[in-house]
Amino acid sequence: xxxxxxxxxxxxxxxxxxxxxxxxxxxxxxxxxxxxxxxxxxxxxxxxxxxxxxxxxxxxxxxxxxxxxxxxxxxxxxxxxxxxxxxxxxxxxxxxxxxxxxxxxxxxxxxxxxxxxxxxxxxxxxxxxxxxxxxxxxxxxxxxxxxxxxxxxxxxxxxxxxxxxxxxxxxxxxxxxxxxxxxxxxxxxxxxxxxxxxxxxxxxxxxxxxxxxxxxxxxxxxxxxxxxxxxxxxxxxxxxxxxxxxxxxxxxxxxxxxxxxxxxxxxxxxxxxxxxxxxxxxxxxxxxxxxxxxxxxxxxxxxxxxxxxxxxxxxxxxxxxxxxxxxxxxxxxxxxxxxxxxxxxxxxxxxxxxxxxxxxxxxxxxxxxxxxxxxxxxxxxxxxxxxxxxxxxxxxxxxxxxxxxxxxxxxxxxxxxxxxxxxxxxxxxxxxxxxxxxxxxxxxxxxxxxxxxxxxxxxxxxxxxxxxxxxxxxxxxxxxxxxxxxxxxxxxxxxxxxxxxxxxxxxxxxxxxxxxxxxxxxxxxxxxxxxxxxxxxxxxxxxxxxxxxxxxxxxxxxxxxxxxxx
Amino acid sequence: xxxxxxxxxxxxxxxxxxxxxxxxxxxxxxxxxxxxxxxxxxxxxxxxxxxxxxxxxxxxxxxxxxxxxxxxxxxxxxxxxxxxxxxxxxxxxxxxxxxxxxxxxxxxxxxxxxxxxxxxxxxxxxxxxxxxxxxxxxxxxxxxxxxxxxxxxxxxxxxxxxxxxxxxxxxxxxxxxxxxxxxxxxxxxxxxxxxxxxxxxxxxxxxxxxxxxxxxxxxxxxxxxxxxxxxxxxxxxxxxxxxxxxxxxxxxxxxxxxxxxxxxxxxxxxxxxxxxxxxxxxxxxxxxxxxxxxxxxxxxxxxxxxxxxxxxxxxxxxxxxxxxxxxxxxxxxxxxxxxxxxxxxxxxxxxxxxxxxxxxxxxxxxxxxxxxxxxxxxxxxxxxx
Numbered sequence: 049x050x051x052x053x054x055x056x057x058x059x060x061x062x063x064x065x066x067x068x069x070x071x072x073x074x075x076x077x078x079x080x081x082x083x084x085x086x087x088x089x090x091x092x093x094x095x096x097x098x099x100x101x102x103x104x105x106x107x108x109x110x111x112x113x114x115x116x117x118x119x120x121x122x123x124x125x126x127x128x129x130x131x132x133x134x135x136x137x138x139x140x141x142x143x144x145x146x147x148x149x150x151x152x153x154x155x156x157x158x159x160x161x162x163x164x165x166x167x168x169x170x171x172x173x174x175x176x177x178x179x180x181x182x183x184x185x186x187x188x189x190x191x192x193x194x195x196x197x198x199x200x201x202x203x204x205x206x207x208x209x210x211x212x213x214x215x216x217x218x219x220x221x222x223x224x225x226x227x228x229x230x231x232x233x234x235x236x237x238x239x240x241x242x243x244x245x246x247x248x249x250x251x252x253x254x255x256x257x258x259x260x261x262x263x264x265x266x267x268x269x270x271x272x273x274x275x276x277x278x279x280x281x282x283x284x285x286x287x288x289x290x291x292x293x294x295x296x297x298x299x300x301x302x303x304x305x306x307x308x309x310x311x312x313x314x315x316x317x318x319x320x321x322x323x324x325x326x327x328x329x330x331x332x333x334x335x336x337x338x339x340x341x342x343x344x345x346x347x348x349x350x351x352x353x354x355x356x357x358x359x360x361x362x363x364x365x366x367x368x369x370x371x372x373x374x375x376x377x378x379x380x381x382x383x384x385x386x387x388x389x390x391x392x393x394x395x396x397x398x399x400x401x402x403x404x405x406x407x408x409x410x411x412x413x414x415x416x417x418x419x420x421x422x423x424x425x426x427x428x429x430x431x432x433x434x435x436x437x438x439x440x441x442x443x444x445x446x447x448x449x450x451x452x453x454x455x456x457x458x459x460x461x462x463x464x465x466x467x468x469x470x471x472x473x474x475x476x477x478x479x480x481x482x483x484x485x486x487x488x489x490x491x492x493x494x495x496x497x498x499x500x501x502x503x504x505x506x507x508x509x510x511x512x513x514x515x516x517x518x519x520x521x522x523x524x525x526x527x528x529x530x531x532x533x534x535x536x537x538x539x540x541x542x543x544x545x546x547x548x549x550x551x552x553x554x555x556x557x558x559x560x561x562x563x564x565x566x567x568x569x570x571x572x573x574x575x576x577x578x579x580x581x582x583x584x585x586x587x588x589x590x591x592x593x594x595x596x597x598x599x600x601x602x603x604x605x606x607x608x609x610x611x612x613x614x
Numbered sequence: 615x616x617x618x619x620x621x622x623x624x625x626x627x628x629x630x631x632x633x634x635x636x637x638x639x640x641x642x643x644x645x646x647x648x649x650x651x652x653x654x655x656x657x658x659x660x661x662x663x664x665x666x667x668x669x670x671x672x673x674x675x676x677x678x679x680x681x682x683x684x685x686x687x688x689x690x691x692x693x694x695x696x697x698x699x700x701x702x703x704x705x706x707x708x709x710x711x712x713x714x715x716x717x718x719x720x721x722x723x724x725x726x727x728x729x730x731x732x733x734x735x736x737x738x739x740x741x742x743x744x745x746x747x748x749x750x751x752x753x754x755x756x757x758x759x760x761x762x763x764x765x766x767x768x769x770x771x772x773x774x775x776x777x778x779x780x781x782x783x784x785x786x787x788x789x790x791x792x793x794x795x796x797x798x799x800x801x802x803x804x805x806x807x808x809x810x811x812x813x814x815x816x817x818x819x820x821x822x823x824x825x826x827x828x829x830x831x832x833x834x835x836x837x838x839x840x841x842x843x844x845x846x847x848x849x850x851x852x853x854x855x856x857x858x859x860x861x862x863x864x865x866x867x868x869x870x871x872x873x874x875x876x877x878x879x880x881x882x883x884x885x886x887x888x889x890x891x892x893x894x895x896x897x898x899x900x901x902x903x904x905x906x907x908x909x910x911x912x913x914x915x916x917x918x919x920x921x922x923x924x925x926x927x928x929x930x931x932x933x934x935x936x937x938x939x940x941x942x943x944x945x946x947x948x949x950x951x952x953x954x955x956x957x958x959x960x961x962x963x964x965x966x967x968x969x970x971x972x973x974x975x976x977x978x979x980x981x982x983x984x985x986x987x988x989x990x991x992x993x994x995x996x997x998x999x
Contacts, residue, residue, distance in 0.1 A: 505728050512692045513725040515712040517739035518790060523713075527738070532729050 054442050057433035061426045061492070062446065068485050069453055072464025073302070079295040079467055092303075095296035104280040105300065111191070111276065112259035115198035119255050120248070122199055123206025126351050129344055130207060131214035134332040141348055143604075144355045146204045150600045151359075151593060152550030153264025154570035156197055158589035159358035160269055161188060161574060162365035167582050169361050189271030197265040200358065202255040203351075209254065213247035215332065250315040257308050261301070261457040263553040268571060277301045278553065281459045285557055291467060298460045309455035362593065366586035369579070388583035403562060405588050408569035412549055415565060418484035419548035420541045423491040427540060431499030450496060453489040458553025461486055465558050482558045483565065487548040494547065495540035498603075502536030539606050546599035549592060566592050641704055643667045643826060644689065644794055649698035651684055658684040659695070660850040666794070666826060673829045673841030673858075677873065681850040682830040683722070686796045689828070690719045702793070713742070718792030722799040724783035726771045732758070732782050733767035739790035753789055760819060761785040777808050784816070788823070795820075795827045801836065813839065834874055838862065846870050868990050871910050878911035878957045882986075890986065893955050898930055898980045908990040914945075915983035916959045916976045925977070932957075932976045939968040950974060 080095070095101050130142065148156060162168050164187035171183035178184070187193050221243070225235050263278040275283065277297055284294035335341045369385045393406035430450065437443045453461065465486060469476040476482050506529050514524040552567040559568055566588055573585035644666040651659040658681045666672045674682050687693040689700055691712035700707045707715060718739075727735050736757055740750040758764055761781040766774075771782060780800065787795055800816065801809045817840050820827055831837050837844050838858040845855035846866075854866035865871035868879050882890040882897070883906045890899045890909055897909065916932075925931060934952035941947075945960040946968040959976065961968065978984075 507725070509721060509723065509725040510727060512687075512690075512712070513719070513721060513727070513786075514738070514742075515692065516690050516715075516717065516719040517786065518713045518716075518742035519738070520711075520713050523742060528727060535729060 051440070051442060054433050054437045054440055057429040057437075058442065058446055061430045061450075064426055064488075064492075065449060065453075068465075069456075069461075069489055072461070072468035073456070075468035076295045076298050076302075076460070076464050079292055080299045082292075092296070092299060095293070095300060098293075101280070101293075101297060101300070104275050104277050104297070107274065108260055108276040108278075111194060111198075111274075112256050112262070115195050115202075115259040115262075116252050116256045118195055119199045119202045119206055120252060122351075122354070123203045123251070124210065124248075125347055126203065126207050127211035127214055129347055130211040132219075132332060133335055133340075133344060135335055135344060135348075137348070141352060142207070144352065145207050147359070147597055147600075148200050148355060149202070149204045150546065150550075151596055152567050153262075153552050154268060154567040154574075155362070155550070155589045155593045155596070156200065156358070157264060157268030158570055158574060158585055159362040159593075160193060160197055160200075161582075162586055163358045163361035164188065164193070167579065169365065188269060189273065191270070191274070193269040194262075194265055194274060197269050198255075198259050198262065200354070201265070202258055203355075205255050205258075206251045209251035210244060210247045214244060217243055246315065246318050250312065250318075253308065253312045253315060257305065257312065260308065261305055263457070263459055263556075264567070264571075267556075268574060277304075278457055278459045281457075281463055282553075282557060285459075285463050285466060291463075294463055295467065298457075298463050301457050301460055305457055306455055359593065362586060363590050366583070366590040369583065388580075388587035391580060391584055392587060403564055403569070405566075405569050405573070405584055408564045408566050408588070409591070411563050412565040415484045415487065416545045416548040418481070419487040419491055420544045422484060422488040423495045423544040424537065424540055426488065427492055427495035427499055430496050431503050434496065434500045435503035450493045454493055458486075458490070458551065459557055461489060462554035462557030465554070480560065480563050483551075483555050483563075484548065486554040486558060487551050488544070490551060490554070491544035491547040494543040498539040498543060499533075499536050502532050502539075506532050535606050539603050542599040542603045542606070546596045546603075549599075550596050641665065641701070643670070643703070644828075645701045645704075646685075646689065647699045647701070649685070649688055649695045649700070651681075651688060651693065651695045657850055659688070662698070662847075662850070662852055664845055664852060664855065666828060668826050669824045670843065671820060671825075671827045671829060671841045673831060673837035673844045674847055675831060675834060675837040675844050675873075676847030677832055680847045682832075682847055683798055685847075686719060686798050686828065686830055689794075690717050690796060691715050692719075716790075716793050718787035718790065718795040720783050720787040720795070720797045720800050722802050724779050724803075726779060726782055726786070728772055730771065731767070732763065732769050732771060732774075735771060735782055736767075736785045736789050739786065743790055757785045757789040760788065762815065776804050777812060780804060780812060784819070788819070788825075791823075793826065795825050797827065797829045799831055800829070801833075802831070809836075816840070846873065848873075864985065865910070868908050868910065868987050871985070876910060876913055878913060878959075879908045880911065880955065881991075882907060882909045884986075884988075894932060894952055897984065898928075899984055899986050900981065902986050903988070905988050906991075907986055907988040910985040910987065911957060911978070912983045912985070913958050914960045916961065916978050918961050919975050919977045921973075921975045923977075928981070929977050929979050932978065934974055934976070936968065936970050936972050936974050939970050941968070948974075950976065 096105070126145075130138065151159075160168075164170050164185055166183040166188065168187075171185050174180065174184050175182075187196075221239060222235055225239050230238060260276075261278055262276055263282065266274055266276050266279050267282070270279075277300060281294050281297045281301065284290045284297060335344050366388055367384055367386060369383065369387065392409070393404055434443055434447065465476075465482055469482070476485075510528050510532075511524050514528050515521075519527060549565075550567060551565075552571070555565050555568060556571070559565060564572065570585050570588050570592070573581045573588065646665075647663050649659050649662045651657075662681070662685060664672070674685065676682050684693060688695050691700075691707065691710060702715075727738065730738070733754055736754045737750050740753055745753065754767065758767060761784050763778065763781050763785065766778070766782075771779065774782065780803070784797075784800065787797075797816075801812055804812065813836060819825075820840075829837070829840055841858060843855060844858050844861050845852045846861065847853065848867075848869050854861055854870050861870065862874060865874055865876065871879065880892045880894060882892040884890050884899065884902045884904050887903055888898065888900055890897050890902055890907075892909055899909070919931075921933075932950070932952045934950040934957075937949040937951050937956065939946055939948050941963065942960070944963055946963050948959045948961050948968060950957050950959060
C-alpha cells in the first residue's frame with residue numbers, strides 16, 4: 049500500500065484524536081499551568097502543597113498497592129491450579145472469573161450492595177434471624193468494600209497473565225532441578241519465583257493501574273470518606289466547580305498513569321520473549337490423588353463462590369422484596385416480585401425534572417448506537433491501514449497513539465471535554481453528543497484490534513482457494529470475504545456497544561443531568577433512600593449486567609480463533 | 615529411500631524439452647505449451663511446456679523462486695500467462711475462469727477459511743458444484759475418512775495442528791473430485807518426522823483415487839518418492855523432465871546435478887578425445903570431444919581400496935586425504951581432498967573404518983561416475999539461485 053493512501057486512511061481517525069483527545073488534554077495542561085507562575089513543575093508542586101491533594105494521592109497509592117497485594121494472594125493459587133492441572137469445568141471457571149472484569153463499576157457496586165449492603169441478603173438474613181433492628185454488617189462505605197471490589201474485578205488478570213505464562217513453562221525444568229538435588233522449597237525459590245517474576249510483575253502492574261485509576265468503586269462503595277485522585281478530580285470539577293484544581297489533579301493523574309502504562313508495556317513485551325514455552329497439553333496433568341482433588345476442589349469452589357455470589361445476589365435481589373418490616377417504606381409483600389422492573393418507567397414523584405430509569409435506558413441505547421457507528425466509521429479505515437500497510441513506518445508511529453486514551457483515566461478524559469469543548473469553535477457543552485464522543489475514544493482501540501486481524505486474514509489467497517473450488521467471484525465475496533469482515537464488524541460493534549453502555553467515569557463528569565445513562569441512574573438511585581429506589585437500582589444493574597455479559601459472550605462466540613490481539 | 619515404481623510411460627532420455635515438439639491434438643489430460651509470464655521486470659516463466667497424462671503424478675522440482683507456484687496458478691486459472699496455452703483433453707482453457715476449470719489446488723499455507731469449521735471447509739467445493747445437502751454430507755464424511763480425520767467435522771480450523779490443517783486442506787481439494795489436483799509444497803510447513811509420515815499417506819490416497827496430479831516441491835526426496843515423472847525447473851524453465859531414476863542417474867545439467875546434492879563439479883578441458891584434463895589430473899571420459907566443460911563426479915560411485923590392490927580394468931584412481939568423515943548408516947559421508955580439490959563421497963560403510971586425517975585411495979568406474987557437460991562454465995554458474 050502506498051504511503052499516500054495510508055495517510056489518507058489515517059486522516060479522519062487522527063483528526064478525531066486531535067480534536068477530542070489531544071486538544072482537551074492540552075487544555076487541561078494549559079489550565080493547570082496558567083494557574084501558576086512556575087510553569088509545569090510549578091503547577092505540580094503547588095497542587096502537591098495542598099493537604100487535600102496530598103491525602104488523595106497518598107490514599108490512591110496505598111489502596112492500590114494493598115488491593116494489588118490482595119489480588120495476588122487470591123489469584124496466584126488459582127493461577128497455579130489453572131496452569132498445572134486439567135480438570136472438568138476448568139473452562140467454566142476461567143469464563144466466570146473473567147465476567148466481573150467486563151462489568152461496569154455501578155453493576156459491581158450494586159452487586160456488593162445486594163450481598164453485603166444494609167438492604168443486602170446477608171444483613172437482611174441476620175436481621176430476621178437475630179431479630180435485629182439495624183443491619184449488623186457495616187460493609188458498604190468501608191475500606192473493606194473497596195478492597196473486595198478491586199479483588200473481585202482484577203483477579204482474572206492474575207489468572208490470565210500469570211496462569212497462561214505458567215501453563216507454558218516446561219515442567220521438565222522442575223524435574224531437572226529435582227534431579228540436581230533441589231528441595232521443594234528451593235525449587236520454588238530458585239525456579240518458580242524467578243521464572244514467574246516477569247509475569248507476576250506485569251500482572252501486578254496492570255492490576256495496580258486499574259486500582260490506581262479506580263473511580264466507580266470508590267465513589268459507590270467507599271462513600272464520602274474515601275477519595276482517590278480520580279474521585280477528587282470528579283468532586284472538584286462537578287461538585288465544587290474548581291476547574292483549575294481539577295486540572296492540576298488531572299495532571300498528576302496523567303503523569304502517574306502514563307508512566308505506569310509505559311512501564312507495563314515494557315514489562316509485557318518481555319513476557320512475549322520465548323522461554324522454552326511448551327504447548328499446554330504437555331504441561332498439564334490430571335488431578336490424580338484424592339488430596340490434590342480435595343485441594344483443587346476447595347480452591348476452585350472458593351473462587352467460584354467469590355466470582356458468582358455477588359452477581360447472583362444482585363440478580364436475585366432485583367426480583368425479591370424482603371423489606372416488609374421497614375416502617376418507612378411502602379409496605380410490600382415479601383417474596384418474588386417484578387415491581388422493581390415495572391417501576392423503572394414510572395415517574396412516581398410526578399416531577400418535571402425527574403428522569404425515569406426507563407428514559408436512562410433509552411438514552412444509553414442511543415449513546416451506544418452513536419458510539420458503535422462512530423467507532424466503526426473511524427476504526428474501519430485504521431484497521432484497513434494496519435491490515436494492508438503492515439509494518440509501514442506510518443503504521444508503526446501512529447498505532448500506539450490509538451492506545452493513549454486507554455492509558456488516560458476516564459475522569460480526566462471527561463474533564464478535558466468540559467475544559468476544552470465549552471467555547472467556540474467547539475462549543476459542545478450543551479450537546480448530548482459529548483458522551484458518545486468520549487465513549488468512542490475508549491472503544492476505538494478495541495474496534496481497531498478486532499477488525500484488523502480479520503481484514504488481514506482476508507487474503508487474496510482465500511479468494512483464490514474459493515475460486516479453485518468452483519466459487520464464482522460473486523460467490524467468493526458472499527461466502528468468504530463478507531462473512532469474515534461481517535463477523536469482525538459485529539465483534540467491534542459489540543465492544544463499542546458494551547463499553548458505551550457501561551462507561552461511568554467520563555460520563556459522570558460530562559453527562560447533563562437531564563440525560564443520564566444507565567450507570568449514572570444506578571449511581572443516583574443507590575445514593576437515594578428508600579427501598580423502591582434501592583430495588584430499582586438492583587433492577588437497572590441486573591439489566592446492565594445482562595447486557596454487558598451478553599455482548600461479551602457474543603464477542604467470544606463470534607471471534608474467529610486467531611484474531612486475539614488483546 | 616528411493617522408491618522405484620514402474621509405470622507405463624515412454625522411456626525418455628536425459629535432457630528436457632521433448633515436450634516442445636509435442637503436437638497439439640487430442641492429447642488426453644493436461645498439456646501446457648510455451649507458457650511465458652513475468653511480474654514487472656522479473657521473468658517468472660520463460661517458455662514452459664509439459665504434459666500430464668490421466669492418472670499420472672508429475673512432480674515439479676525446483677528451488678524456491680523458480681516459478682513453480684506461478685505455473686500452478688496459471689494452470690488453475692488464477693493468473694493469465696502472457697504467452698502460451700493451457701489445454702485439457704485438447705481443449706484450450708484460455709477463456710475458462712478458475713472456478714469453471716474443475717481443477718483442485720492445495721495451497722502451501724493451506725488457505726483454510728478461518729470462519730468455517732472443518733466440515734464447512736471440505737463441503738465448500740461440493741456446495742459450489744450444487745451438490746444436494748444429503749450427498750454433500752456423505753461425501754464430506756467419506757473425504758474426512760479418506761484423509762484420516764474422522765470425528766473432526768465440527769472442529770474450528772483455527773484450533774487444528776499443522777498436520778491436521780494439512781489434511782483438511784487436502785480433503786477440501788479432493789472432495790469435489792477434481793480432474794487435476796495441484797499440490798503446492800503441501801508438506802512444506804510441517805516438521806520432518808510428520809512430513810515423512812504424511813508423504814506416505816498422501817501417496818496412498820492419490821494412488822487409490824488414481825488422481826491425476828501435479829506436485830510442486832523443492833525437496834527431491836518428496837518428488838522422487840511420489841512422482842511417476844519429475845520435471846526440474848530452474849529460473850522459469852524446465853531444464854529436465856523424466857522418470858525419477860533417469861534424472862537421478864543422468865542429471866541433464868550441472869544445475870540439476872547440484873540441486874540433487876551432487877556437488878563434485880570440476881572444470882575440465884578435453885584435448886584428446888576420450889580424456890579430460892582437470893585439477894585432479896587426466897580422467898578417462900569415453901566419447902568426449904575436444905572443448906571445455908564441467909565434469910560431474912558422482913559421490914556414490916567411488917570405492918575405497920587399499921593402495922597396493924591391483925587396479926581393475928577401465929577404472930582410475932584418486933589419491934587424497936580424508937578431511938572429514940561422518941557415519942550415515944549404510945554409507946560414510948566423506949570429504950576427500952585431492953590435489954587441493956575438496957570432493958564429497960558416499961562410501962559404503964560395510965567393513966570400512968573411516969577416520970579423518972588418513973590418506974586414502976579411491977577407485978572409480980568412469981562410466982558410472984563421470985558425466986561430461988561440454989560448454990558448461992565454472993561450477994558457480996550452477997548456483998542454486
